[in-house]
Structures are given as structure tokens and as C-alpha cells.
Amino acid sequence: MTTPTDTGSETLLETGVEWDMPRYLRGLGGLSIFLAVWWVGALTTQPSYLVPGPVDSARAFVELFTTSTRIVAPLAGLELVLPTGLAHLTQTLFHYIPGLLLGAVCGSSLGLTMGWHGVLDDWLRPLVRVLRPIPPLAWVVFAIVWFGIHHTGAAFIVFVGAFWINFYAAYGGVEGVSDELTDAASTLGVERDLSMLKLVALPSAAPQLLTGFRTSIGRCWMIVVGAELFGAPGVGYEIINAANNLAMETSVAYMFLISLAFLTMDVGFRLLERRALAWR
Amino acid sequence: MALSDQSSEPADSGRKIVVDGVSKAYDSVQALSNVSLSVREGEFCCIVGPSGCGKTTLLRTIAGLEDADSGSILVDGDRVTDPGLDRGMVFQEYALFPWRTVRGNIRFGLDRPACECPDCEQRIRELLDLVGLSEFEDAYPKELSGGMKQRVGIARALAVDPEILLLDEPFGSVDARTRDRLHEELLDIWAETQQTVVFVTHDIDEAVKLADRIVVLDDDPGSVQSTVTVDVDRPRERTSQEFVDYVACIRAEFSHVTDTS
Numbered sequence: 001m002t003t004p005t006d007t008g009s010e011t012l013l014e015t016g017v018e019w020d021m022p023r024y025l026r027g028l029g030g031l032s033i034f035l036a037v038w039w040v041g042a043l044t045t046q047p048s049y050l051v052p053g054p055v056d057s058a059r060a061f062v063e064l065f066t067t068s069t070r071i072v073a074p075l076a077g078l079e080l081v082l083p084t085g086l087a088h089l090t091q092t093l094f095h096y097i098p099g100l101l102l103g104a105v106c107g108s109s110l111g112l113t114m115g116w117h118g119v120l121d122d123w124l125r126p127l128v129r130v131l132r133p134i135p136p137l138a139w140v141v142f143a144i145v146w147f148g149i150h151h152t153g154a155a156f157i158v159f160v161g162a163f164w165i166n167f168y169a170a171y172g173g174v175e176g177v178s179d180e181l182t183d184a185a186s187t188l189g190v191e192r193d194l195s196m197l198k199l200v201a202l203p204s205a206a207p208q209l210l211t212g213f214r215t216s217i218g219r220c221w222m223i224v225v226g227a228e229l230f231g232a233p234g235v236g237y238e239i240i241n242a243a244n245n246l247a248m249e250t251s252v253a254y255m256f257l258i259s260l261a262f263l264t265m266d267v268g269f270r271l272l273e274r275r276a277l278a279w280r
Numbered sequence: 281m282a283l284s285d286q287s288s289e290p291a292d293s294g295r296k297i298v299v300d301g302v303s304k305a306y307d308s309v310q311a312l313s314n315v316s317l318s319v320r321e322g323e324f325c326c327i328v329g330p331s332g333c334g335k336t337t338l339l340r341t342i343a344g345l346e347d348a349d350s351g352s353i354l355v356d357g358d359r360v361t362d363p364g365l366d367r368g369m370v371f372q373e374y375a376l377f378p379w380r381t382v383r384g385n386i387r388f389g390l391d392r393p394a395c396e397c398p399d400c401e402q403r404i405r406e407l408l409d410l411v412g413l414s415e416f417e418d419a420y421p422k423e424l425s426g427g428m429k430q431r432v433g434i435a436r437a438l439a440v441d442p443e444i445l446l447l448d449e450p451f452g453s454v455d456a457r458t459r460d461r462l463h464e465e466l467l468d469i470w471a472e473t474q475q476t477v478v479f480v481t482h483d484i485d486e487a488v489k490l491a492d493r494i495v496v497l498d499d500d501p502g503s504v505q506s507t508v509t510v511d512v513d514r515p516r517e518r519t520s521q522e523f524v525d526y527v528a529c530i531r532a533e534f535s536h537v538t539d540t541s
Binding site: 178180181183184185186187188189191199200203204206278279280 | 340343344345362363364365367368369371373375376377378379380381388389420421422436437440
């Protein structure tokens with residue numbers, strides 16, 4: 001399976017972890033040059049909203065945490081008052097997390113079963129071929145008419161995105177289980193298919209499953225922002241909301257917030273992954 | 281020299297494994313053609329033959345991992361249809377579960393509900409001792425050398441206490457010195473457990489070193505060429521005249537194989 005995961009964050013992480021001094025300095029240099037170009041560009045561009053400057057953006061970012069906003073948790077109906085940035089991030093997570101988890105569980109379950117069972121594979125393969133290429137955001141129309149463009153609708157779109165990434169990861173992982181290992185297991189008393197799946201196929205496919213999940217963490221951030229541009233509440237919605245008021249520096253602040261949220265999740269999951277796959 | 285052809289199989293009682301007229305083809309290639317042989321209870325039997333003579337296929341059929349096209353395999357008089365805990369298998373490329381530690385690999389067969397093991401921990405400790413890997417019980421397979429991996433493979437197969445141990449060129453990818461040590465260890469284990477052992481190899485020296493009886497397979501199609509009983513006291517010295525004679529004798533069988541094919 002191909003994992004079009006962003007190698008950019010990988011390099012970033014490695015630099016941070018190893019503290020390789022020359023690399024660290026070069027990275028800092030690149031960042032400084034970017035900031036300088038951005039700053040000069042912002043100074044020389046009129047009208048100013050075309051390129052909001054780094055200082056204005058930083059100020060807007062700080063403002064996300066100095067003002068507060070009231071949000072309502074779905075289902076529970078609980079009212080929460082949080083710093084504005086966190087409030088909208090929480091709104092996003094209300095549909096991002098359920099969509100991601102449900103999509104990952106359903107996708108990898110179907111992938112495991114199809115990869116393991118030749119007959120089911122025969123039945124479903126053409127259907128998968130047809131459905132798979134549809135970009136998750138294309139489902140937005142059905143998300144709107146079925147669920148309304150609120151948390152549920154956005155969660156549905158995220159679900160679709162997470163589903164396919166995890167599906168293919170699991171499918172490829174199970175297909176790659178070596179016959180030698182299943183042979184060894186059957187000489188050691190594993191008879192039922194389900195035991196073989198649990199004892200051999202699943203652990204053997206774990207690296208692909210985890211990589212698939214990590215890829216879907218990143219991909220679903222792109223999808224969730226897309227879904228929110230259509231009106232679901234959250235950081236994506238705030239980007240376009242601020243832009244509608246020509247407060248472009250606030251849009252930039254939210255973009256940066258998304259980047260931080262994604263990086264945190266990615267790094268966190270990588271650490272988990274490394275522990276879980278210590279045997280590799 | 282105790283050379284006998286396939287018709288004069290040991291007719292005495294205690295035949296643990298009986299291979300009766302087994303044939304097997306893959307697509308158009310005939311891997312085994314009417315192979316018959318038997319292995320006595322507690323016997324150490326080596327199957328030698330040139331590569332591609334179907335010796336691995338024969339072993340896998342005894343293990344129940346392959347079905348014969350015709351003929352049958354009997355273990356204790358019962359027909360083999362599936363793998364079973366009565367036949368432990370050691371694989372050429374180890375086939376260890378990489379996500380399990382040494383201990384976890386050895387434990388694998390003991391975790392099956394089919395196996396009644398009142399004191400698993402004790403059993404695992406004994407096995408770790410037996411193969412000399414007590415210090416490495418928490419290591420993952422990737423951290424082990426080839427010889428150590430195969431020790432784990434053997435311990436894992438022994439864990440469920442099978443009556444028959446099947447080994448498929450188990451020491452093919454370890455260096456010569458380690459191989460010698462593993463031979464000694466395997467013979468010690470065999471002496472202790474009294475198991476019936478079927479050991480596949482293409483290395484004649486190895487077969488003469490280990491076996492009570494050597495079955496030479498012909499290739500194309502795989503069939504029994506001859507059987508040689510090795511009547512030399514253990515430990516056997518490679519340099520002894522007897523040893524050299526046996527090796528020469530079997531090599532002659534080999535060249536006969538090559539001449540006629």
C-alpha cells in the first residue's frame with residue numbers, strides 16, 4: 001500500500017528529536033528567511049488584507065486565547081466557555097474524533113475481512129473499485145441532505161475519509177501475512193480462521209494498520225476543514241468567517257492553530273506507534 | 281554397509297509414521313511420485329536428496345500442511361488430514377513470530393486451548409534452559425542470530441510436547457560451527473525426549489552425523505531411491521573411516537540419481 005503521508009512533518013519531528021545542531025540551525029535559517037520574506041511582502045502589499053503580516057497574525061493568534069467563547073457540546077447539550085481558539089478547536093474535535101475513530105474501526109475491519117476472505121473479496125472488490133476514488137468531500141451534498149451540515153454531517157465526511165485510508169492499510173497488511181507464519185501457527189494448534197486472524201494476521205499487519213491510522217489523522221484534518229468551509233462549526237468555519245470580515249490575520253491564526261493541532265496528534269501517535277512496534 | 285531398497289522397509293512393530301504411495305503435483309510438475317516409507321517410533325530419520333526432489337513437500341505432507349494427490353500418510357495408524365499438535369515442525373527460515381519475544385514464541389503453542397498445560401511457566405523455563413536462551417527470553421527475534429532463532433524455533437515446536445518432530449533443513453542458513461553445536465544439542469534433546477524425528481536436508485554429512493536411517497530421494501519425479509541404515513555409535517566423528525564410508529556410499533546414490541535423471 002502506498003502511504004502518501006506528509007514527509008514534511010517527519011523531517012520536522014526528526015530534527016526536533018535528534019537535536020542535530022547543524023540541521024537545527026539550517027531549519028531555523030529557513031524559517032527566518034520565510035518570516036522575513038513574509039514580513040516584507042506584507043509591508044509592500046496593498047490593500048493590507050491581501051497578505052496579513054506576521055506580527056498582525058501573531059497578535060491575532062494570541063487573541064484566540066485571551067478572549068473566550070461559549071459553545072454547546074452536541075448530544076450532551078452541555079454549555080462550555082473556553083478561550084476562543086480552544087472553543088472552536090473543540091467544536092472541530094466533536095466531529096473530527098468520532099468520524100476518525102469510527103471510520104478507522106469500520107475501514108480496517110472491512111479491510112481485514114476482505115483481505116482474509118477470498119470469497120468476500122470477490123464479491124466486494126468491484127464495488128470498492130467504484131466507491132474508493134470518490135473524494136470524501138464529494139459526499140458533502142449527502143452529508144447535508146441526510147444529516148444537515150452540522151456535527152453529524154461533518155463527522156460523516158471525516159468518516160468516509162478515514163474509512164478508505166484504513167481500509168487499504170488493513171487490506172494490504174493482511175495480504176502481506178506470510179504463509180510461513182500461518183503454517184507455523186497451524187502446526188502449533190491454531191485451527192479456526194478467527195483465531196488465525198487474531199493471533200497471526202492482526203499482529204503481523206499491525207505496522208500497516210498503524211501507519212494507515214496515522215495517515216488518516218493528517219488526511220482527516222484536511223477533510224474536516226473542507227467540511228467546515230461548507231458551514232459546520234469549528235476552526236475551518238472560523239477561517240472563512242474571519243475572511244468574510246476581511247480579518248485575514250485571524251484566518252492565518254486559525255491556520256496555524258490547525259497546524260499545531262495536527263502536529264501534536266501526529267507526534268503523539270508516532271510515540272505510541274514506536275512503543276507498540278518495538279519488535280520491528 | 282546396510283543398504284536396502286524401499287521394499288525392505290523395517291517390518292517390525294512400532295511404525296510411527298507410514299507414508300503409503302504418496303504422489304503430489306504442482307501444476308505440471310510432479311513433486312512426489314508414489315513415495316512409500318515408514319519411520320519407527322523413536323527413530324531419527326533423515327531424508328536427503330538433491331534440491332527440488334520434493335523432500336520438503338514430503339515433510340509438509342506429513343505435517344498436514346499439504347494434501348497428497350493420491351496415497352496416504354498414517355501416524356499411529358490414523359490418516360493425516362490436517363496439522364496437529366502431535367507433529368511439531370521446525371522451519372528452514374525459522375518462521376518465528378516477529379512481534380513476540382523469545383518467551384512469547386515458545387509460549388505460542390501453549391496458549392492454545394487444545395493444549396492442557398497445568399504449569400506453563402515451568403515448562404517455558406525448562407525449554408529456555410534446554411536451548412540455552414534463558415538470558416534472551418525477552419528479546420525479539422530481530423535481535424537474535426540465525427542459530428539462536430532456530431533454537432527458539434525448536435523450543436517452540438517442543439513446547440507442546442509433540443511425539444513427532446519434523447525439521448525442514450533447519451540449519452541450512454547457519455554457519456558451520458554453529459551447525460555442529462546445534463547438531464549436538466538436537467541429538468541431546470532427542471535422547472532426552474525419545475521423539476520420532478524426521479529431518480530433511482541436502483547435506484549428506486549432516487544426515488550421516490544425525491540419522492539412524494537415511495532415506496535418499498530421487499528427483500524428477502521425487503521418489504524413494506534407497507534407504508541406508510547408519511550403524512555407527514554416537515557421537516560420530518566426521519573424520520572416522522566409517523563416517524567417510526557412509527558419506528561416500530550415499531554420495532554414490534546421489535550420483536546414481538544424477539546419472540539416471
